[in-house]
Amino acid sequence: MFSFQVMGGKPVRAIIEAGRPEIFARVRETYLAHHRGATVNPNSYFLRFPDRPEARIIALPAALRPDGDGGGVAGGSGVAGLKWIGSFPGNLARNIPRASAVLLLNDLETGYPFACLEAAQISAARTAASAVLGAEQLHGSRGAARLAVVGAGVISRNVLEFFRALDWTFGEIAVHDTVAEYAKKSADHAQALGYRATASGSLDGALDGADLVLLATTAATPYLTAPDTFSAGQTVLNISLRDLGPELIAASHNVLDDVEHCLTAGTSPHLAVERYGHRDFIDGTLAGLLLGEVRLGSDRPRIFSPFGLGVLDLAVGLEVLRIGRDRGQVQDVPDFFAEVERW
Known part of the structure; x- marks a missing residue:
């Protein structure tokens, strides 16, 4: 129940490369779920820097209800989470990508985070599928x-x-x-x-x-x-x-x-x-x-x-994690939580 897993960018990228039509379908389903009101998708939050106005780090919190009576994405178990994505255009002069990101996934019942994924690939994939x-x-x-x-x-x-x-x-x-x-x-x-x-x-x-x-x-x-x-x-x-x-x-x-x-x-x-x-x-x-x-x-x-909806990152990230688990491409972090009992 209190396991925590990490998934790096290379396996994330490999899963996306092999499954773009499936990700496209997941993004389509998530738009429809959002339209039905099966999501929680508040405004994004921008961390800006006075000395570098072009740079920002953006927090996209969201939640997606499970399928069935909840009206969520088909095949989904429901999830909450946060994409934390930096956009630093000055990186291009360093010959490194403008964007870097992580995605945290939380259990809907307990609120506990259960996974962290490298999310620049996920963000790019959901943006591309949306486009x-x-x-x-x-x-x-x-x-x-x-x-x-x-x-x-x-x-x-x-x-x-x-x-x-x-x-x-x-x-x-x-x-x-x-x-x-x-x-x-x-x-x-x-x-x-x-x-x-x-x-x-x-x-x-x-x-x-x-x-x-x-x-x-x-x-x-x-x-x-x-x-x-x-x-x-x-x-x-x-x-x-x-x-x-x-x-x-x-x-x-x-x-x-x-x-x-x-x-x-x-x-x-x-x-x-x-x-x-x-x-x-x-x-x-x-x-x-x-x-x-x-x-x-x-x-x-x-x-x-498309402004970009956090629920799209959740839906794609959950699918990537599911496949990564099946392929043994996620890393367990033992004893990530110091306390797992109330007393």
Whole structure:
């Protein structure tokens, strides 16, 4: 009952690599469970540093009810927990990833933590699965003539891998990054996945003619603001959340993962609501779209902005831990708790 286990990043990554379609399905189920009210998902908490305003460590607490009458994720036993994720853009200059994270899982009956997992891989996987699910629902298929990838980092790499695992087809992929070397590496990776891909030296060149756009940068403020940046019917995956100016949001169809969560922390939808004083340009949530409660026209661009829900990390983390246990890839920490009796 009072066991505690640890799972490192390498086995976590290996399980994700072998099971992307299953993780995609788990993320889809969790969105629907959240829509049914089978989750507890309070606002994220941001630890910021006055001398480094671009850096932050974020706490995402959440709980997911078990399946059955609880309405939780199918096959799930229910779990509470916390993702603690650091985002330090300055790491890129050190040639180390921007994000690092751990995930703590707690028993719903006693509140005791029972596992700690390296969670940068889990966070990237749930983000990528969310992006691909959004692409499928907003774009209406599993294929595009031209995909523009803006931001050649860990997140866009994971999104490309999920696209491949779910059998998406692309006529061509154009990758742009402010660092040309990163763009080339990402394009090479896309080619290794079996896609026709090139690095684009300009942002406009990457976006030109793209019917599907993936934004996965570390931008802190909007840089895409021109009214004609996107065209009617074009699908934009606003994964990095802050690339788009309020005017672009207001002129588009907008689908969020959770409306109240996404209208915080200076996201593009948040800035748009602050500027215009209303939410009329927000069509609804991804779960609403999945259930047919939201319908999008083709008269404007379609933008998906997922703030990121802690319950997704819990669902994916619990699945990864279950497989890791079956494979003997978790480490027990004996006597982690000093006291296991009340007296």
